[in-house]
Amino acid sequence: MEKTLIIPAADDFHVHLRQGDLLKNVVPLVISGGAARVMVMPNTTPPVYTSLDAADYKSELQKSAPQTEFLMTMYLKSTLTETEIKAAKNNGVLALKLYPKGVTTNSEEGVSGFEDLYPVFENMQEYGLVLSIHGELPYDTGQNICVMNAEEKFLPYLTKLHKDFPSLKIVLEHVSSKAAVDFIKNSGPEVAATITPHHLELTVDDWARNFHNYCKPVAKYPEDREALRQVVIEGNSKFFLGSDSAPHLKSKKDIAKPAAGIFTTPLLMVYLADTFDRLGCLDKLKDFSSTFGRTFYDLPENKKTIKLIKEEQVVPDEYNGIVPFRAGEILSFRIEVDV
Ligand code: NCD
Ligand code: ZN
Numbered sequence: 001m002e003k004t005l006i007i008p009a010a011d012d013f014h015v016h017l018r019q020g021d022l023l024k025n026v027v028p029l030v031i032s033g034g035a036a037r038v039m040v041m042p043n044t045t046p047p048v049y050t051s052l053d054a055a056d057y058k059s060e061l062q063k064s065a066p067q068t069e070f071l072m073t074m075y076l077k078s079t080l081t082e083t084e085i086k087a088a089k090n091n092g093v094l095a096l097k098l099y100p101k102g103v104t105t106n107s108e109e110g111v112s113g114f115e116d117l118y119p120v121f122e123n124m125q126e127y128g129l130v131l132s133i134h135g136e137l138p139y140d141t142g143q144n145i146c147v148m149n150a151e152e153k154f155l156p157y158l159t160k161l162h163k164d165f166p167s168l169k170i171v172l173e174h175v176s177s178k179a180a181v182d183f184i185k186n187s188g189p190e191v192a193a194t195i196t197p198h199h200l201e202l203t204v205d206d207w208a209r210n211f212h213n214y215c216k217p218v219a220k221y222p223e224d225r226e227a228l229r230q231v232v233i234e235g236n237s238k239f240f241l242g243s244d245s246a247p248h249l250k251s252k253k254d255i256a257k258p259a260a261g262i263f264t265t266p267l268l269m270v271y272l273a274d275t276f277d278r279l280g281c282l283d284k285l286k287d288f289s290s291t292f293g294r295t296f297y298d299l300p301e302n303k304k305t306i307k308l309i310k311e312e313q314v315v316p317d318e319y320n321g322i323v324p325f326r327a328g329e330i331l332s333f334r335i336e337v338d339v
Pocket of ligand 2: 014015016041244246
C-alpha cells in the first residue's frame with residue numbers, strides 16, 4: 001500500500017551552514033531536504049561572537065535561500081557582558097552555543113571550565129537565552145577520556161549547572177549515549193536534547209570502518225542507539241530534531257585524519273522517514289521534526305508543508321564535492337516540498 005505523509009516542513013535546531021562557496025552550495029539544499037527553519041551553529045571562521053556578526057551572517061544566508069528562515073546563535077565566551085547578552089536577545093539571537101575547548105571542529109576558542117561562565121549564565125537566565133551545549137569532556141581533564149565516554153563523563157557537570165541555574169533553558173545537542181538520554185529524561189522541563197538522523201542509525205562499527213560516518217560525538221554502542229530509538233518511538237517531547245548536518249569537502253574526509261561531521265541536509269526528512277518507518281513509528285515523525293522543538297523554543301508552527309511518499313530512491317554519491325550520509329544506499333521515501 002502506498003504511504004504518503006503530509007506534515008509541516010521541519011525545524012532543524014542544529015545545522016552547520018559554513019561560509020563562502022560551501023555556504024552557497026549547501027544553503028539552497030535546506031528546503032529541498034524538507035526543513036523550512038534552521039538553527040545555525042556559530043562555529044565559523046572566525047566564530048559568530050556578537051549579535052552584529054549574527055546579523056551579518058544571517059543576511060548572507062538569506063541571500064542564498066530567501067525562502068528559508070534562519071535562527072541565529074552565538075559562540076559562548078566568558079567575556080560576554082550583560083549589555084551584549086541583552087543585545088543578542090533584542091536582535092533575535094535564540095541561543096548561545098557552548099563548546100568545550102578542542103572537542104570538535106572549530107572549538108579551539110571553546111571554554112575550559114564553567115566557573116568563569118557563571119555571570120554569563122546568570123544573564124542568559126535573566127534575558128531568556130537558551131544555552132546550547134556540545135556535551136563532551138575534553139581529553140586534558142585527567143579523567144581517562146576517549147571518544148566513547150566523553151559525553152557520559154560530561155553529565156555530572158551538566159547536573160551541577162542545571163541545579164545552579166534551574167530556570168536556564170538548556171539543550172544538550174546531538175545526544176549519543178544511553179547515559180545522556182537518561183539524564184535528559186530525569187531532568188526538569190527546562191532541559192531538552194536534540195537527536196540527529198545519523199545517531200538513530202549508526203554504531204561504533206560504522207565509523208570505525210567508514211570515516212564518512214565519523215562525527216562528534218561519535219556513534220556509540222548498540223544499546224546507546226537503542227535508547228535514542230526508544231525515545232523517538234515513544235514520542236518523548238524532550239527530544240527533538242537537530243540534524244548536526246556538518247558538510248566537509250570530500251578532500252577533508254577521505255584522508256588519514258578526517259574532519260568530523262556527517263552531511264544530511266539535502267535529504268534530511270527522507271532519511272528520517274526511512275528510519276522512522278523501519279522502526280514502526282512514522283506517526284511520531286511530525287512531532288519530532290516540527291512540534292517538540294518549536295514548543296521548547298516558543299516558536300509558531302511552520303506554514304510550509306512537505307509530502308513524503310513511499311517510493312525508493314538512491315542517495316547521490318556527492319553534492320558539489322560533499323559526500324552525503326548513506327551515499328549510494330537506497331532510501332524508501334522521496335519528498336515533495338511546497339515552496
Ligand atoms: C561539527 C562541524 O563540523 O562543524 N562536526 C561534527 O562532527 N558534528 C561540529 C560539531 O557540532 O561538533
Ligand atoms: Zn554541530
